[in-house]
Amino acid sequence: MRHGRRLFVFTFLVPPLALYAVFVLSPYLQAFQISLTNWRGLSPTYEYVGPENFTRLLHDHYVWNALKNNAIILVALPIITIVLALFFASMLSVGGQSGKAGVRGVRGAAFYRIVYFFPQVLSVAIIGVLWKEVYAPRSGMLNGFLRGIGLDGLAKPWLGDPDLAFWCVLAVMVWSNVGFYVVLFNAAMQSIPREIYEAALLDGAERGETLRKITVPLLWDTIQVAWVYLAILAIDAFAIVQIITEGGPGNSSDVIGLRLYGDAMNESKFGYASAIGVAMFFLTLSIAVVSLRMTRRDRIEL
Amino acid sequence: MNTLTRRGVLQTAAAAGLLATAPAALSACAMGGGDGDTKTEQDDKTNVNPLGVKDDAPLEVVIFNGGFGEDYAKAHEAMYKEKYPKAEIKHSATAEISKTLQPRFVDGSPPDFINNSGAAQIDFNGLVSQNALTDLAPLLDAPSLDVPGKKVRDTLLPGSLLPGTYNGKVFSLNYAYTAYGIWYDEKLLADKGWQYPKTWDEMIALCKTIKAAGLAPWTYQGKHPRYMSWPILSAAAKLAGPEILLAIDNLEPNAWKHEAIKTAADAYSQLAVDGFILPGSEGLDHIQSQTEWSLGKAVFISCGSWLESEQKKVTPPAFRMAIAPTPSLTSGDKLPFAALRGTAGEPYIVPAKAKNANGGMELMRIMLSKKGASDFTKKTSSLTCVAGAEEGVELPPGLTSVTKALKASGDKGFNWVYNSFYRKLERNLVDAACGDLFTKRINAQQFVDACQKGADEIAKDTSITKYKRS
Numbered sequence: 001m002r003h004g005r006r007l008f009v010f011t012f013l014v015p016p017l018a019l020y021a022v023f024v025l026s027p028y029l030q031a032f033q034i035s036l037t038n039w040r041g042l043s044p045t046y047e048y049v050g051p052e053n054f055t056r057l058l059h060d061h062y063v064w065n066a067l068k069n070n071a072i073i074l075v076a077l078p079i080i081t082i083v084l085a086l087f088f089a090s091m092l093s094v095g096g097q098s099g100k101a102g103v104r105g106v107r108g109a110a111f112y113r114i115v116y117f118f119p120q121v122l123s124v125a126i127i128g129v130l131w132k133e134v135y136a137p138r139s140g141m142l143n144g145f146l147r148g149i150g151l152d153g154l155a156k157p158w159l160g161d162p163d164l165a166f167w168c169v170l171a172v173m174v175w176s177n178v179g180f181y182v183v184l185f186n187a188a189m190q191s192i193p194r195e196i197y198e199a200a201l202l203d204g205a206e207r208g209e210t211l212r213k214i215t216v217p218l219l220w221d222t223i224q225v226a227w228v229y230l231a232i233l234a235i236d237a238f239a240i241v242q243i244i245t246e247g248g249p250g251n252s253s254d255v256i257g258l259r260l261y262g263d264a265m266n267e268s269k270f271g272y273a274s275a276i277g278v279a280m281f282f283l284t285l286s287i288a289v290v291s292l293r294m295t296r297r298d299r300i301e302l
Numbered sequence: 303m304n305t306l307t308r309r310g311v312l313q314t315a316a317a318a319g320l321l322a323t324a325p326a327a328l329s330a331c332a333m334g335g336g337d338g339d340t341k342t343e344q345d346d347k348t349n350v351n352p353l354g355v356k357d358d359a360p361l362e363v364v365i366f367n368g369g370f371g372e373d374y375a376k377a378h379e380a381m382y383k384e385k386y387p388k389a390e391i392k393h394s395a396t397a398e399i400s401k402t403l404q405p406r407f408v409d410g411s412p413p414d415f416i417n418n419s420g421a422a423q424i425d426f427n428g429l430v431s432q433n434a435l436t437d438l439a440p441l442l443d444a445p446s447l448d449v450p451g452k453k454v455r456d457t458l459l460p461g462s463l464l465p466g467t468y469n470g471k472v473f474s475l476n477y478a479y480t481a482y483g484i485w486y487d488e489k490l491l492a493d494k495g496w497q498y499p500k501t502w503d504e505m506i507a508l509c510k511t512i513k514a515a516g517l518a519p520w521t522y523q524g525k526h527p528r529y530m531s532w533p534i535l536s537a538a539a540k541l542a543g544p545e546i547l548l549a550i551d552n553l554e555p556n557a558w559k560h561e562a563i564k565t566a567a568d569a570y571s572q573l574a575v576d577g578f579i580l581p582g583s584e585g586l587d588h589i590q591s592q593t594e595w596s597l598g599k600a601v602f603i604s605c606g607s608w609l610e611s612e613q614k615k616v617t618p619p620a621f622r623m624a625i626a627p628t629p630s631l632t633s634g635d636k637l638p639f640a641a642l643r644g645t646a647g648e649p650y651i652v653p654a655k656a657k658n659a660n661g662g663m664e665l666m667r668i669m670l671s672k673k674g675a676s677d678f679t680k681k682t683s684s685l686t687c688v689a690g691a692e693e694g695v696e697l698p699p700g701l702t703s704v705t706k707a708l709k710a711s712g713d714k715g716f717n718w719v720y721n722s723f724y725r726k727l728e729r730n731l732v733d734a735a736c737g738d739l740f741t742k743r744i745n746a747q748q749f750v751d752a753c754q755k756g757a758d759e760i761a762k763d764t765s766i767t768k769y770k771r772s
Binding site: 038040041042043044045056135136137138139143156157158159160161162245246248249250251265266267268269272 | 400401404407408409410422424425427428429431432433434524525527581582583584585586590594725726729730733734735737738741743765766
C-alpha cells in the first residue's frame with residue numbers, strides 16, 4: 001500500500017518536474033557553460049575563453065551604468081511602493097473617520113480597492129505602451145493636463161530628457177505594483193484582531209501612530225515578503241524599460257536586463273551576455289539573502 | 303494516513319527531479335546541434351542556368367514584414383516558380399527576424415533566402431565573422447536575366463554593393479535604393495513663397511522667417527536622434543570630400559575629429575540653440591515626430607526615402623513630399639550642392655548552410671532582373687539598386703523627387719557604411735551624442751569628442767570583428 005502511494009505521487013510529479021527541468025533548469029545550467037565561451041549565437045562553433053567575459057564585465061562602463069540604475073530602483077522601488085501600499089491599505093481597512101463606532105476603512109474603500117488593483121490586470125506591454133503615450137510631449141495626457149491647469153512651465157519632454165526619463169519609468173513601476181501590495185497588506189490586516197485597533201483608538205492613538213506602532217509590526221512578515229518580491233523585480237525591470245525608453249536617451253535609463261538582452265540579441269555576443277546573466281544570478285541571490293537577514297525581527301505571535 | 307508525510311513527498315519530489323533533470327541536461331543544449339553535413343543542392347551549370355539551380359529543390363524564403371510588406375516577395379517567388387515549376391517554395395514573413403531565425407543558424411538549418419532587415423535584424427558583424435553567409439560572387443558574375451550581354455554586377459547602380467561588402471567580399475544584397483536628405487512639403491514652400499536653401503546661411507535665414515510665420519522650422523526623430531547624424535555627416539562630406547567618410551568607416555584614429563565634422567555639427571546645433579526645433583521633439587519617437595511633420599507643424603526633417611511609404615497613412619492629400627540635399631556649408635565645399643547620400647539598403651542574404659543556396663541566389667537574380675525590379679518599385683514605391691528599372695513606372699511625388707535628386711547628384715553621390723559594420727556605433731554611441739547635441743547639453747566640440755570616444759571603444763573591443771573598405 002505504502003509503495004503504491006509513492007508510485008502514485010511519483011507519476012503526478014514527473015511531468016511537471018520534467019518540464020521544469022527541460023525549460024528552466026537546463027537553460028540555467030547551460031548559461032553557466034556559455035558564459036565561459038565566446039559563442040556568438042549564429043553557429044554551433046565556439047571556444048572556451050575562461051573567465052575573460054567576467055573580466056570584461058568588470059571594465060564595461062555600460063554594465064556599471066545599468067547596475068547603478070538597478071541599484072537606485074532596488075532602493076527606491078520597495079520603499080516607495082511599500083510605504084504607499086501600507087498607507088493605502090490602512091486607509092482602506094482602518095482609516096475611516098474616528099468618532100463613529102468601530103474601526104473601518106474610508107468611505108468607498110471597496111471601490112478604491114478595485115481601482116488600485118487595475119494596473120495589476122494589465123500586462124506589462126500594455127502598461128508600457130500606455131505610459132509611453134501618457135508621457136508623449138506634445139500629445140500626451142501628462143503635459144496636456146499640466147497645460148490645461150495652467151502649469152505650462154512644468155510641461156516637459158519627459159522621456160526625451162536624460163535627467164527625467166529614468167524617474168518617469170520608476171514612477172510607472174511604482175504605479176503598476178502598488179495595487180498588488182495594497183491588496184496583499186489589506187488581506188494581512190484582516191488577520192489583525194479588531195480589538196487591538198479599538199483599544200488603540202480608546203487610548204487616543206492617531207492614525208499615523210496606529211500604523212507605525214500596530215500595523216507595521218504585526219505585518220512585518222508580509223512586508224518582508226513584499227520587499228524580496230520588489231527587490232527581484234527591481235533587479236529585472238527589463239520589460240518596462242525596454243518598452244518605454246529602450247534604455248534611452250543615451251543609456252540614461254538603461255538596466256542590467258536590457259544590457260544583457262542588447263548584448264545577446266543586437267550584438268550577438270551570447271557568451272558575454274550569459275556572463276552578465278550569471279553575475280546577476282549571484283547578485284540576486286545575495287541580495288535576497290541580505291535583505292532577509294536585515295529585515296529579520298522577532299515574530300510577534302498573536 | 304501517516305505515510306504521506308511532508309518529508310516523504312519532498313523526498314519523492316527531489317528524486318523525481320533528479321531523474322527528470324539528468325536526461326535533459328544530457329540532451330538539450332542551446333549551443334550544440336547540427337554541425338551536420340549540409341550539402342547544397344546542385345545541378346549542372348549551363349547558360350540558361352548559370353547558378354546550377356536544381357529545378358526540383360525546395361526553396362525556403364523568409365521576408366521581413368516591415369515597410370515593404372511581403373507581396374513583392376510573393377511576386378518574385380511566382381517568377382521563380384514559373385522558371386522552376388517543380389520547385390516547392392515555402393514563404394513566411396516576420397517582423398522578428400533575429401528571434402525567429404537565430405536558433406536555426408545555430409541548428410545549422412537556416413532558410414535559403416532571408417530578408418535580414420528591421421530593428422530586429424541579425425547583426426551582420428556576427429554573421430559575417432562566423433562565416434554564416436554565402437559569398438554572392440557567383441550571382442554577381444552570372445549573366446543578367448533580361449539585360450542581354452551584361453553580368454548582374456554591371457546592371458546595378460554605382461555603389462550598390464558597398465554596404466554588403468566585408469573585406470572585399472559581397473555577403474548581402476542591398477536591394478532597395480535609398481536616398482538620404484532633408485524632406486519638406488513642396489506645396490507649403492511654394493504657397494509661402496519660400497525657396498529651399500542652397501547654403502546653410504540661407505537655411506538659418508529661412509528658419510527665422512518660418513519661425514516668425516508661427517511654424518517650427520525643424521523637427522527630428524527625437525528618441526532616435528541618430529537621424530540627425532546623417533545631415534551632419536553629409537554636410538561634412540560635402541565640405542571636405544568623401545574621404546572623411548572612408549576614415550570613419552575604417553575606424554581611423556581621430557576620424558570623427560576632422561574639422562569638417564565639427565563645422566557641420568556646429569552648423570546643425572544652431573537649430574537647437576536658436577530654438578528652430580519643434581518644442582518637445584526630443585521626447586517624440588520617429589513615428590510621432592514624422593507625423594507632426596506630415597501634419598505641417600514643422601517644415602524640415604532628416605530622413606531616408608522610406609519616409610514616403612512610412613507616412614502614407616497620415617499624409618494629407620495635398621502634401622507634395624520632396625527630398626533635397628543638405629545645404630552647402632561654405633562656398634568652397636568640395637562637393638556641389640546637389641551631391642546626395644545614396645545607398646542601397648534592405649539587405650537580403652543566403653546563409654552559408656542553406657540547403658538550396660543556389661536557389662536563393664537565383665531568386666536574387668530574378669529580383670535583379672529589370673522585370674523583377676520594376677515590379678518591386680511598383681508594389682513598394684521604392685527604387686531598387688537596378689539601374690533604370692523604375693523607368694515607365696508611375697511614381698508618387700516623393701519618389702519622383704528622389705529620382706530627380708539622384709540624377710542631379712550623379713557621380714557626386716557619397717555614402718558611408720560604419721553603421722552596418724558596427725551597428726552599435728551608430729545605434730548607441732553616435733545616437734547618444736546626437737541626442738545631447740540637439741538638446742543643447744553639449745556643443746559641437748564635445749559632440750565630435752563623444753563620437754570619437756565611441757569609435758575608439760569599438761576599435762579597442764577585441765570581441766568585434768573589424769572590416770575595411772576602400
